[in-house]
Amino acid sequence: MTEYKIEAIKTFDYEKSVIDKGYANKTLLVDISNSDISIHPVTEKMKEVFIGGKGFDLWLLWNAVKGTTKWSDPENAICIASGPMGGTPVYPGSGKSIVTTISPLTGTVIDSNVGGYFGPYLKFAGFDALQIRGKTKTDIVILIDGIDEKIQIFETSGLPDDSYALSSTLTEHFAQGKPRNISVVSTGPGAKHALMGCLNFTWYDLKRKRARYKQAGRGGIGSVFADKCIKAVVARWDRVSVKTNNPSDGIALKEVGKKHSREIVDLDPKQNEMAKIGTTHLVTIMNDFDLLPTNNFQYGQHPEADNVGQEVYRRIFDTGYDGCWMGCTVACSHGVKDFVPLTGPYRGEKVFVDGPEYETIAGCGSNLGVFDPHTIIEMNFYCDAYGLDTISVGTSIAFAMECFSMDLINETHTGGINLSFGNRAAALEIVHQMAQGEGFGHIVGRGVREMKSIFARDYKADLNIMQDIGMEAKGLEFSEYMTKESLAQQGGYGLALKGAQHDEAWLIFLDMVHNFMPSFEQKAEALHWFPMFRTWFGLCGLCKLPWNDIIPEDNKDTQEPAKVMKHVEWYTQYYTAVTGRHTTPDGLIRMSEAVYNFQRIFNLKMGFGTREHDNIPYRAMGPVKPVEYESRPERYDKELVEKHHVDITDMSTEEKIRTLRKFRETQYEQLKDAVYKRRGWTSNGIPTIDTVTRLGIDFPEVLELLNAKLGDDQG
Amino acid sequence: MIRVNGKRQFWYEGMTIKDLLEDLEDSHHYAVIRINDKHVSRPYFEKTLIPDNSEVFLISLIAGG
Numbered sequence A: 001m002t003e004y005k006i007e008a009i010k011t012f013d014y015e016k017s018v019i020d021k022g023y024a025n026k027t028l029l030v031d032i033s034n035s036d037i038s039i040h041p042v043t044e045k046m047k048e049v050f051i052g053g054k055g056f057d058l059w060l061l062w063n064a065v066k067g068t069t070k071w072s073d074p075e076n077a078i079c080i081a082s083g084p085m086g087g088t089p090v091y092p093g094s095g096k097s098i099v100t101t102i103s104p105l106t107g108t109v110i111d112s113n114v115g116g117y118f119g120p121y122l123k124f125a126g127f128d129a130l131q132i133r134g135k136t137k138t139d140i141v142i143l144i145d146g147i148d149e150k151i152q153i154f155e156t157s158g159l160p161d162d163s164y165a166l167s168s169t170l171t172e173h174f175a176q177g178k179p180r181n182i183s184v185v186s187t188g189p190g191a192k193h194a195l196m197g198c199l200n201f202t203w204y205d206l207k208r209k210r211a212r213y214k215q216a217g218r219g220g221i222g223s224v225f226a227d228k229c230i231k232a233v234v235a236r237w238d239r240v241s242v243k244t245n246n247p248s249d250g251i252a253l254k255e256v257g258k259k260h261s262r263e264i265v266d267l268d269p270k271q272n273e274m275a276k277i278g279t280t281h282l283v284t285i286m287n288d289f290d291l292l293p294t295n296n297f298q299y300g301q302h303p304e305a306d307n308v309g310q311e312v313y314r315r316i317f318d319t320g321y322d323g324c325w326m327g328c329t330v331a332c333s334h335g336v337k338d339f340v341p342l343t344g345p346y347r348g349e350k351v352f353v354d355g356p357e358y359e360t361i362a363g364c365g366s367n368l369g370v371f372d373p374h375t376i377i378e379m380n381f382y383c384d385a386y387g388l389d390t391i392s393v394g395t396s397i398a399f400a401m402e403c404f405s406m407d408l409i410n411e412t413h414t415g416g417i418n419l420s421f422g423n424r425a426a427a428l429e430i431v432h433q434m435a436q437g438e439g440f441g442h443i444v445g446r447g448v449r450e451m452k453s454i455f456a457r458d459y460k461a462d463l464n465i466m467q468d469i470g471m472e473a474k475g476l477e478f479s480e481y482m483t484k485e486s487l488a489q490q491g492g493y494g495l496a497l498k499g500a501q502h503d504e505a506w507l508i509f510l511d512m513v514h515n516f517m518p519s520f521e522q523k524a525e526a527l528h529w530f531p532m533f534r535t536w537f538g539l540c541g542l543c544k545l546p547w548n549d550i551i552p553e554d555n556k557d558t559q560e561p562a563k564v565m566k567h568v569e570w571y572t573q574y575y576t577a578v579t580g581r582h583t584t585p586d587g588l589i590r591m592s593e594a595v596y597n598f599q600r601i602f603n604l605k606m607g608f609g610t611r612e613h614d615n616i617p618y619r620a621m622g623p624v625k626p627v628e629y630e631s632r633p634e635r636y637d638k639e640l641v642e643k644h645h646v647d648i649t650d651m652s653t654e655e656k657i658r659t660l661r662k663f664r665e666t667q668y669e670q671l672k673d674a675v676y677k678r679r680g681w682t683s684n685g686i687p688t689i690d691t692v693t694r695l696g697i698d699f700p701e702v703l704e705l706l707n708a709k710l711g712d713d714q715g
Numbered sequence B: 001m002i003r004v005n006g007k008r009q010f011w012y013e014g015m016t017i018k019d020l021l022e023d024l025e026d027s028h029h030y031a032v033i034r035i036n037d038k039h040v041s042r043p044y045f046e047k048t049l050i051p052d053n054s055e056v057f058l059i060s061l062i063a064g065g
């Protein structure tokens, strides 16, 4: 191991708050420009309106930035929060941290929900949320030590660059013999050079005696972290029990927690076996339904998909308990032991790889035309170690590969790399270049939106076709589901506040396979309820998987099976047991609605957040190129003839594509209208004054902003 | 004999997933079936034979993601 120096430049002693009904009632502000550390109260109003987690993050960030703030400005803050239920060991999925910042990819707010122990440890150390502002020129590490009640800033040199070695070095450094007391947030060299940097949050795996990590992947939060010269933020805390979060009613909490935990233990083996194979079962299922993104979302199926499906990863994953928070019975965070990379700085060494999950397999595998599990694991390992988001990396390389296949770019631009689909070595080489900020990888690391401009400006590539095939919305690369045949899921991506991520709404099966929502109004209702309910997990410090990835046996007999209302009821009991505030299923939606609308208004503040910003590339709606149309001719011909009554007898494929496109684009605009109406927004996608007043977010600044924007619309 | 969601069920040579589901009232809910370790999706229900002594699990895949 290389020698490193770590020297305290500031120590701030404090007295830890007593946790009361899930809240520390304080936030911590660290301004790294001048090593200023301060503690701020959480008001009752903050709790009432913003609940916690992402809500607190957004409020802190809103107050930190101006409408003109850029991602790399010192005033841009990184906010990390748990939530009132965060840190509960008896309820599955209760250890999430929610991170927000102004994104380098989108220019507006990004949020990411991540596992690991950091959020709960931060709260138990006395802070519901942490806000880091400012910038430094030398590498620093911030320690939040809830055991010794001190916050420290260290100047460092000689620490490892990559997150894999860095997180384990810092775990050991601060552990004082108890590594489970430590959670490290860090990134790697990729985040310094690319805009799609992720953050790795650790949890200590007692059985395997190593720091494991989960990623706050989306939107380049790691790039902001690296740009600020933060090497790591470390939280230190001691044992955790139900009492640590001091719930209002511990007995009720244990009761409902046990019910949910037990149900998972009983039913997961009968359903998707997430405790054994994580989310890898989705690969072949998506492939069977023509939904697995292949070759930059051109196709939804590939004959080799089985090679990277669950049957293969079941054999590869190391067996053992893989919960990214204590006591989570879903325990889906699997990894690969003794993996030996064939390339890069760890070539030939045995490493432990956290993952891969479905998104990584599809993003760094099928979407690149790669169906080799080893390459996917290697991509997974290096993306994590370099601090890069596997989804944006995958979707960006896929876009570059398609541009290469269409001669929009060629080897003179790629530095001699043959970027054909399926070229595994090329995909890995791009990732290594991203980490070094060199070669064509440096350009790919700017993301799809910027690549389109660079290719058009510098290589004279056709911008129109790139707009159609470049899979980003609001600047964020699409996560890995095909949406061509699901209008509701097109909305799930396009209308999502942060950009094209499916965490607000995953409606493909409901819409396309089960056909449960044929009308625009039904789709709009789904695009209201699901984003709101899913938002709620981020307010409370929870993981959404236990809600609907393992479902009760009688769920199908309920009125609205997709909502899994039995679990929603349990969540109301859980919320009440911790906070002491009574609530109902509608109450949970109402909590989220306030924060959700506030985030939409935050987008407005940053110069986005109107109808045009909810557009998606045509590739997400239908076939762009004749090869795509011709791969599913019956499907598209049938739609033209039976649904739109078009006489296609003498039409060429190009004409059919143009005609279909008009119908599908019109449908998407109609969907926007229906969703905006349901959400209480104007036809330009702006929350009305009535909506913000109803939700209690009618703060003077909000009203001023809305009045100006609504006035512009009318003028 | 096979087991379907833990309950014993009569089995016959040549039984497909489609055959199994035909006897169930709520078959439209199931988009995916797991036979032992292997997931089979609806497009393949008709062609997939269920081996004797299988553990079969019915999965709706209505939620998730």
Ligand code: SF4
Pocket (backbone or CB within 6 Å): A092, A093, A094, A095, A115, A322, A323, A324, A325, A328, A329, A330, A331, A332, A333, A543, A544, A545, A546
């Ligand atoms: S369900 Fe999986 S991702 Fe969610 S908390 Fe549990 S182990 Fe972590």
